[in-house]
Amino acid sequence: MRIHALQTGTVAIKQRQRAGRGPGAARVAVTLADRRFTEPLPILAWLVEHPDGLILVDTGETAQAMQPGYFPAWNLYFRLGVREPVTPDEEVGPRIEALGFSPSEVRQVVMTHLHTDHAGGLHHFADSEILVAHTELGLATGRLAKVLGYLPHRWPAWFAPRAVELDGGPFGPFERSHALADGVTLVPTPGHTPGHLSVAVRTDERLVLLAGNTSYTQDLMLAGVADGVTTSPATDRETLRRIRALARSEPTVYLPTHDPDAPRRLEAMEAVGSPGAHPSR
Numbered sequence: 681m682r683i684h685a686l687q688t689g690t691v692a693i694k695q696r697q698r699a700g701r702g703p704g705a706a707r708v709a710v711t712l713a714d715r716r717f718t719e720p721l722p723i724l725a726w727l728v729e730h731p732d733g734l735i736l737v738d739t740g741e742t743a744q745a746m747q748p749g750y751f752p753a754w755n756l757y758f759r760l761g762v763r764e765p766v767t768p769d770e771e772v773g774p775r776i777e778a779l780g781f782s783p784s785e786v787r788q789v790v791m792t793h794l795h796t797d798h799a800g801g802l803h804h805f806a807d808s809e810i811l812v813a814h815t816e817l818g819l820a821t822g823r824l825a826k827v828l829g830y831l832p833h834r835w836p837a838w839f840a841p842r843a844v845e846l847d848g849g850p851f852g853p854f855e856r857s858h859a860l861a862d863g864v865t866l867v868p869t870p871g872h873t874p875g876h877l878s879v880a881v882r883t884d885e886r887l888v889l890l891a892g893n894t895s896y897t898q899d900l901m902l903a904g905v906a907d908g909v910t911t912s913p914a915t916d917r918e919t920l921r922r923i924r925a926l927a928r929s930e931p932t933v934y935l936p937t938h939d940p941d942a943p944r945r946l947e948a949m950e951a952v953g954s955p956g957a958h959p960s961r
């Protein structure tokens with residue numbers, strides 16, 4: 681089973697978002713007050729060539745996000761906290777075509793969560809089954825959705841994802857899971873959002889964890905540093921602890937969405953903690 685990294689532009693965020701500080705909900709205020717942006721970080725999505733059909737994990741950002749008025753002006757996070765240059769040919773659809781596939785061939789799209797830089801490319805997948813964790817879908821469609829950084833009014837009109845309950849048996853250190861396809865398992869990784877999930881893919885070589893925003897880099901996962909937008913740093917750290925336990929139990933390639941070193945680790949199938957591991961930022 682081959683996995684491709686698809687980069688849909690870049691995002692710069694506050695340095696305090698990458699490595700948060702402060703208790704509970706106050707972390708968001710600390711993040712926004714930070715004057716320092718990160719360097720442009722990749723916005724990655726992942727295409728899995730599964731024998732039963734293509735599976736896409738996340739859809740990246742849309743070039744529409746560059747248009748004035750795309751983000752709600754009253755939302756301070758979008759006004760102060762994020763810069764996202766994305767061109768139309770960097771969207772996930774053209775990226776899939778560049779690999780010789782068509783977006784309409786994607787059988788299933790799994791969303792790690794529904795923030796804009798993961799859900800921006802949904803409009804390319806009208807023919808696919810789209811899966812979102814039940815908890816995530818509830819928050820992203822609830823009354824506080826836009827305050828929480830979701831843009832439900834930007835989703836395609838046809839968007840009606842399958843709400844997945846992760847109520848299957850344990851997967852390694854994760855108490856619950858959902859078997860999606862042979863060798864592909866969804867695991868709950870709450871923290872960045874309460875309904876965040878990750879996708880474990882057992883390739884011929886290694887276990888690969890397509891990890892969304894569980895952390896911004898592998899080093900931050902290893903150090904157990906919660907991000908600066910979570911409302912529950914303790915939940916975030918518990919998820920990172922489980923990922924470390926998984927990586928100790930068997931060689932695991934850890935691939936978060938915004939880690940500049942993730943495509944290289946995928947190419948090399950480099951597991952967490954492997955002796956030749958290149959330090960990531």
Ligand SMILES: [Zn+2]
Nearest residue numbers: 793795872893
């Ligand atoms: Zn996010």
